[in-house]
Amino acid sequence: MQSCSRTEATRLLCAGVYLDSDFRHKVIEELVEHEERPIAPSLGIDAGAVLSHALRARTQELHVACVMLAAWAAFFAFEVDTGGLHIDFADGRWLDMPVLWAPAYAVVCCLLWAGRVSTGRSIAVYTLDRATLKRATHGIRRLTLLLPLFPRTLMLAYWATVLFILFTKGHNLYAVYFPLLMTSVVWLHRSRVAWIMSHQLDRDVFPRLPPPPLPDTRTYRRIGRAIAREQYAGLALYDPSRPFVGAGKPYEPWSFAIELKPKRGAEVSDRPLGTRTIVDLIRPRLEALRESMAVTSRDRLGDLEIDEIVYLPAGAVPRTSVSYDTATVAWHIRNAVDEGGEARRHFLRIRISAWQEHIVVTLLVRVHTQGGMLVLEVAPHVLTPVRPEFTAVDVIAARARLVLRDGLQALLTSPTATFASGVSAIGTAAAVCRTWLADPQRALPDGPVTSVRELGSVEEISLFQEMDVSRYVKTLQDRIASGVLDALRTEGYETGEFEQQIVNVSGGVFIGAMSGGAVAVGGGATAEDRGGRGGRT
Structure with missing residues (x-):
């Protein structure tokens, strides 16, 4: 499997950790907090690069939270020192209860943050404006509900009251200064994120x-080495209840078993038909498909990748005890290909990356011949597109020099970012403490639960993408079937039953020799045999 560190999907996922705190938290949780789990095979991405950006984004938000905490402490301390603002009425009486601006601003910020949480929009310190998010997601969200009207009205009321009293009474300058100080912190953070988007995650630079x-x-060096040796290795540890983590969603898997019967009058080799023989006949046909497509068209089938992988059950030994060196991987592939066991399983893996790595189609093919039987298992999987809001990285990069525009955006988003940074800091502290207490390096071995690519994917694909996936899968299945068929013919075995199985899998009807009878196809169809006088379907 070739390195996928610089792919478009990797770039978008790296950008996503700055834009979505929930996605960032899940990436760090899977790769750092559960160090006892090996990483799932990374198809089309580099999980190490995504983790690096996730940790950087978390650190930056932690810095923002520390500065915000200092600003809030100074805001409240100044409020206590001045005693708040007593409102003077026209008849000369003073209001007994002073107006406290710091608690009032805190309540408004909390309500704005809660409103954003309730709508499901990202609560990262860097938030996308409404227009950018709508363009990135093609309007699939109900954006009119993203910023509730009530908290926004309260914020306008706060600023209207503060500015009115400031210009008429000359009091409460601190009620303006501290919110603007927090805005400048958010502005600085947004500028740093925009710099990363334009100088490191830009489409041309990345x-x-x-x-x-x-x-x-020491911890991150150990984790980095584990990711580097596992994500593209020819071995993959798995949990029996989660066999193909990282490959995406299953897409119409199929399998069948047929009896190996020597063809009448044909010479059958004394050597039993082995799995390696069939695999070696399948692989050239797939490679020929790649070469022909690369010459005659720009179809993604010309870029398909073919390799062999062995799945090993997790839990028997710790993650660090598994060797991924070339000799060990080759030994497992060589010995597992004809094994046909329940635990260690050998697969031929065919991968197609399409739509700029937004769609990844993977076929896992297993063949084993034991006890006079041939069993063929094909498990197609599809990785769905990266979440559309992550594509806003290109918009952010293009606007990196619009300083005044981003400053206004910081002013509008700083109330929410104020609380978001605090929540992020609390979550970071809890995660670090939880990881230290759990000591995942010495926890019971486990298989991967999810992959970075799956965490950053949407649930559905478009009609065009579905059509392409279907075409890729059917084309590859045809080549796989032809390879098995040639192997049976070469070794002198009957192929009729195999051909029938293949046609049935393809959704058709196989008819061998037939004298009389009737055939019905399709839902609700009927068939009647009239003794050779014709049939009614």
Whole structure:
């Protein structure tokens, strides 16, 4: 499997950790907090690069939270020192209860943050404006509900009251200064994120830059080495209840078993028909498809990748005890291909990346011949597109020099970002403490639960994408079937039953020799045999 560190999907996922705190939290949880789990096969992405950006984004938000905490402390301290603002009425009486601006602003910020949470929009410190999010998601969300009217009205009332009293009474300058100070912190954070988007994650720049390093600590060096040796390896640890984590959603898997019967009058080799023989006949047909497509068209089938992978059950040994060196992987492939066991399983893996790595089609093919039987299992899987809001990285990169526009955006989003940074800091502290207490390096071995690519994917695909997936799967299945068929013919075995199975899998009807009778096809169809006088279907 070739390196996928600089693909378009990797770029978008790296951008996504800055735009969606929930996605970032899940990436760090899977790769850091559960170090006992091996990483799932990374198809079309580099999980190490995504983790590096996720940790950087978390650190930046932690810095924002620390500065915000200091600003809030100074805001409340100044409020206590001045005693708030007593409102002077026309008859000379003073209001007994002073107006406290810091608690009032805190309540409004909390309500705005709660409103954003209730609508399901990202609560990262860097938030997308409404127009950008609508363009990125093609209007699939109900954006009119993203910023509830009531908290926004309260914020307008706060600023109207503060500015009115400031210009008429000359009081409460601090009620303006501290919110603007928080806005400047958010503005600075947004500028840093925009710089990363334009200088490191830009579409033209990203492929030329090396992946960013992980933090230089013992823990992260260990995690980085584990990701590097596992994500593209020919071995994959799995949990029996989660066999193909990382490959995406199953797409019409099928299998069948036929008896190996020597063809009448044909010479059958003394050597039993082995799995390696069939695999070696399937693979050239797939490679020929790649070569022909690369010459005659720009079809993605010309870029298909073919390799062999062995799945090993997790839990028997710790993750660190599994060797991924070339000799060990080759030994497993060589010995597992004819094994046909329940635990260690050998697969021929065919991968097609389409739609700029938004769609990844993977076929996992297993063949085993034991006890006079041939069993063929084909498990297609599809990785759905990366979430559309992550494509806003290109918009952010293009606007990186619009300083005043981003400053206004910071003013509008700073109330929500104020609380978002605090919540992010609390979550970071809890995660670090939880990881330290759990000591995942020494936890019971487990298989992967999800992959970084799956965490950043949508649920559905478009009609065009569905049509392409169907075409890829059917084309590859035809080549796989032809390879098995040739193997049976070459070794002198009957092929009629196999051909029938293949036609049935393809949704058709196989008819061998037939004298009389009737055939019905389709839902609700009927068939009647009239003794050779014709049939009614």
